[in-house]
Amino acid sequence: MDLSCTSDGTSERRLYIGNIDQRISEATLIRLFSPYGKIESEDFLWHTRGPKRGEPRGFAFIQYSTKEEARLAKEKMHGRIACGRPLVVRLACEKLLVEAAVDSSKSTGEANKSAFSGNTSRQLSRTAKVAAIKNKLKALEEDDSSISKKQKQQQ
Known part of the structure; x- marks a missing residue:
């Protein structure tokens, strides 16, 4: 797993969107993020098994055509309230870094917590x-x- 945000061009154009309310659909999400640039792809994640099968998982990924568009969308949409919940918007590679730090801190105590x-x-x-x-x-x-x-x- 490459944790750098500069390994290829797509990692700087792909956004992680978290804390998505269950009432927000794929179309609504695209409508919310399209003013900031051309969306090349969108991955809206769903539960595939278990009691929540078919329900949204509460996060998605959106990829823009340029890294400038992605950064603008991140800047404008992070913390914006949608259906009563603040959206969490990061570069997708930043999400990997945060998860790696959380996993690392669970196994090594306080390591990497201050960075985030x-x-x-x-x-x-x-x-x-x-x-x-x-x-x-x-x-x-x-x-x-x-x-x-x-x-x-x-x-």
């Missing part, structure tokens, strides 16, 4: 995790103090 700290959804989930850990520690401390109080009362 600009990702808002990742920041929110990290913040939520930190808050959950703090709440758990607080609850444990309260349990410890109540246990020690009971032990003192029994003595």
Whole structure:
């Protein structure tokens, strides 16, 4: 798997679009992205098996004819609200880099996390995790103090 964005011409023209609401169709997605350039191809992904078979998977890929068009679309559409959800738009090769970093950080701890700290959804989930850990520690401390109080009362 080549993780560089410059390995061929198509990687800089292909966008990953994520966080797509279930109500957005392929035609709507094309309509949303066509003002920024000529779309050469579009891959709208569907569940192929299981209980969600036939339903959209929530992400797609769009390839433009030039890298300038792709960058413009990324700039204009990233974070834009569509059916109440902010779209996540990246160069497809950036998506691979983020996934590789997440996989790597799962196996090696904190490695590579700082390189992707600009990702808002990742920041929110990290913040939520930190808050959950703090709440758990607080609850444990309260349990410890109540246990020690009971032990003192029994003595």
